[in-house]
Amino acid sequence: MNDFSKPQRQSAAGIVIMAAHTTLSIGRAFIFFIIYAFVKIQSAYLIYVLLGLAVMILASFVFAYLWYIRFTFFLDKEKQEFVVNKGIFNRDQVIIQLDKIQQVNINQSILQKIIGVYGLKIDTAGAHGEEVSIRAIDETSAYNLKAHLLHKKVAVENQPELETAPQITEEAPFLKLSSWTLFKVGLTSNYGQSLALLAAFFYTVIYEGRQLLDSLKIDKNAIESTVTGMLTIVTAFILIGVLLMVLLVINMVRTFYKYFELQISQHKDTLLLSSGLIAKKNTLVNPAKVQITKYSQNYFQKKLNMLNVSLKQAHFGESKKGHEMQGNTMEIPGCNPTERDELLRMILSKLPETNRTFIPDWRFLNLPVFFKLVLPVIIFLIVALNVPEVKPFISAAAIYLIAGIIMIYISYKKHRISVSEEFIVKKSGIWDISHEIITPAKIQAITTFQYPWHKGVDVGHLCLHTAAGQIRFKYGNYTEIKQLVNYWLYQVEHRNENWM
Amino acid sequence: MPTETFTNEVIDISSLPKYEEIALQHPHSNYWKIIYINLSIFLGLIGIGATILLIFINEIRTYTFLITAIYAALIAILFLLFRASFKKRGYAIRTHDVIYKSGIIAESTTIVPLNRIQHIELNEGILSRVFHLGSLQLFTAGGQTGHIHISGIPIEEAKNIRDLLLKKLDLTDHPTIDPTA
Numbered sequence: 001m002n003d004f005s006k007p008q009r010q011s012a013a014g015i016v017i018m019a020a021h022t023t024l025s026i027g028r029a030f031i032f033f034i035i036y037a038f039v040k041i042q043s044a045y046l047i048y049v050l051l052g053l054a055v056m057i058l059a060s061f062v063f064a065y066l067w068y069i070r071f072t073f074f075l076d077k078e079k080q081e082f083v084v085n086k087g088i089f090n091r092d093q094v095i096i097q098l099d100k101i102q103q104v105n106i107n108q109s110i111l112q113k114i115i116g117v118y119g120l121k122i123d124t125a126g127a128h129g130e131e132v133s134i135r136a137i138d139e140t141s142a143y144n145l146k147a148h149l150l151h152k153k154v155a156v157e158n159q160p161e162l163e164t165a166p167q168i169t170e171e172a173p174f175l176k177l178s179s180w181t182l183f184k185v186g187l188t189s190n191y192g193q194s195l196a197l198l199a200a201f202f203y204t205v206i207y208e209g210r211q212l213l214d215s216l217k218i219d220k221n222a223i224e225s226t227v228t229g230m231l232t233i234v235t236a237f238i239l240i241g242v243l244l245m246v247l248l249v250i251n252m253v254r255t256f257y258k259y260f261e262l263q264i265s266q267h268k269d270t271l272l273l274s275s276g277l278i279a280k281k282n283t284l285v286n287p288a289k290v291q292i293t294k295y296s297q298n299y300f301q302k303k304l305n306m307l308n309v310s311l312k313q314a315h316f317g318e319s320k321k322g323h324e325m326q327g328n329t330m331e332i333p334g335c336n337p338t339e340r341d342e343l344l345r346m347i348l349s350k351l352p353e354t355n356r357t358f359i360p361d362w363r364f365l366n367l368p369v370f371f372k373l374v375l376p377v378i379i380f381l382i383v384a385l386n387v388p389e390v391k392p393f394i395s396a397a398a399i400y401l402i403a404g405i406i407m408i409y410i411s412y413k414k415h416r417i418s419v420s421e422e423f424i425v426k427k428s429g430i431w432d433i434s435h436e437i438i439t440p441a442k443i444q445a446i447t448t449f450q451y452p453w454h455k456g457v458d459v460g461h462l463c464l465h466t467a468a469g470q471i472r473f474k475y476g477n478y479t480e481i482k483q484l485v486n487y488w489l490y491q492v493e494h495r496n497e498n499w500m
Numbered sequence: 501m502p503t504e505t506f507t508n509e510v511i512d513i514s515s516l517p518k519y520e521e522i523a524l525q526h527p528h529s530n531y532w533k534i535i536y537i538n539l540s541i542f543l544g545l546i547g548i549g550a551t552i553l554l555i556f557i558n559e560i561r562t563y564t565f566l567i568t569a570i571y572a573a574l575i576a577i578l579f580l581l582f583r584a585s586f587k588k589r590g591y592a593i594r595t596h597d598v599i600y601k602s603g604i605i606a607e608s609t610t611i612v613p614l615n616r617i618q619h620i621e622l623n624e625g626i627l628s629r630v631f632h633l634g635s636l637q638l639f640t641a642g643g644q645t646g647h648i649h650i651s652g653i654p655i656e657e658a659k660n661i662r663d664l665l666l667k668k669l670d671l672t673d674h675p676t677i678d679p680t681a
Contacts, residue, residue, distance in 0.1 A: 240508045314641060444616045444642030449608030465646030485611070486516045493596035499616070499641070 004075040008424030013115045018064035082134050104146045107284040118142040173263035185334040186252035188300040194251040287347040291442050291468035296434035308333045314467035352437050354418035360475040361459045364412045373404045417473040426471045440488045442466045443499035524590030527534050528605045529630040531652025591650045600648045635657035
């Protein structure tokens, strides 16, 4: 059995994967140029365009081959390190200490699925957020390597006989999402992200479309005038309706794409999450490395009796490139309360009970009411009274004011922190009410602060820094906060528990 | 009864050491000189810029008085704010944690338990060297916000603190010790 102690290359199929990847990214950058070339250029020159494309693909393959030759990895058992050598022209070496590994992801894109290889990605908690991605590795090696990377310590110290045992044995999942649940999830959550996606999509379409029109010399004004001509009140409403439908459909598609057949099973002391419609994604998580456990629920989800659970892991250091942020937070949508409890028990080893709840002072309302309501409304009124065009919309201010007051009041009512000997639970939210749970051992540092004008009324703020973000409690009773801080410090310093 | 277990804790809490009552050490008075010099350089540059503008652009010359007044106000406000923040800074090293207090208007106190420190940095700037001061940075896994930066410690003391903390980190068997000096 391969134990990865010798430097080795990836599966040779990696050349194809890498070449395809390079070609695609070059192609994406020049997509409109290529379309333009095909539409505009005389057929006599088409041969040159095709030739150019061929050269591009060939170059990608050469690049991919060089990359494949130079990319080696191995496991240094002595030092407990995973070493990757790479770089086509320069020599890069990435060294990852095994105990710094957060999680190992095994993914499969469509192309990888066709060729029959897997991609393996290592997420670390190193101070510099270094990340390693192996693009082509066969299934047995992938799971084997994953097991080696994640279970190394245990294997060496306690169970040497398990070291060689392959870890692929599937256990019965304790949580499985049906398509019907996913449908409900798609209806009720993540509107914000889908909206952003939609906006980004429209922006690119309009922007690129303009450029295309420019280059094709089509009369822009004609199109613009027909578009504005079509815009009446009725069509506007229809358009909004259609947009909402599109939003819902996109939301649904995204949900299905990401979470299709999501299931969670327990492998010894780790959790295995797998999901995905076309590209199957497997993630192995060590419960001890989860920093913040969070569950949230909105009104609709409450009626449907389901929750979203997310597990946040350490993400300190420089923020990684946006699209590589796979899996610092793991989302498990559509759990019912029983499943949530089971998950919580698995991660926190017992259900968080809370003994004492602290609520914020009413001064919590002051700043948001002033800056988000009073100030904007005053500015709006001043503008409205002076600009006749805006005057008819003056009643909108009243609606804004009422909606704002209700929202701020709800956020005040929901903002609270509950504490017990072993857990800290922070509740917050306006529409999506979330509960964030940590154990005191996950605290990295504590900040308390107070404005001088709150000294007399004994109101202050608390911020708990964890490796996965901050937990804030605002406008609490400062004496109580200080007591809590002293207690948590005692817990962190006295027990000396490992946080990762 | 859940409340019963917590009442026990309340008694415990009141007998626990209180971070808010620790006598803090303040930055060395020479550190104020460094702040003073930095501030003077900054304001001097702005002053030179403003003077050049006043000399070469005729249109704004009518506002000379206003600009001078704003400049004077800026000087006064900056010096007062920095003075206030200097007065408020304080730090303390306890057996199990480091406390740092700071703030211009709001008073904030950050506490980092020693067993959560990832690495320590000791920096000396050019000006700090002249006055034999150093600044100590303690990094945790809590990211940008969860770290402590104490400026204006006499360099000998800073080195002692660093060595002390490193020794403690060794004792707690922390995986990453990075004695960057």
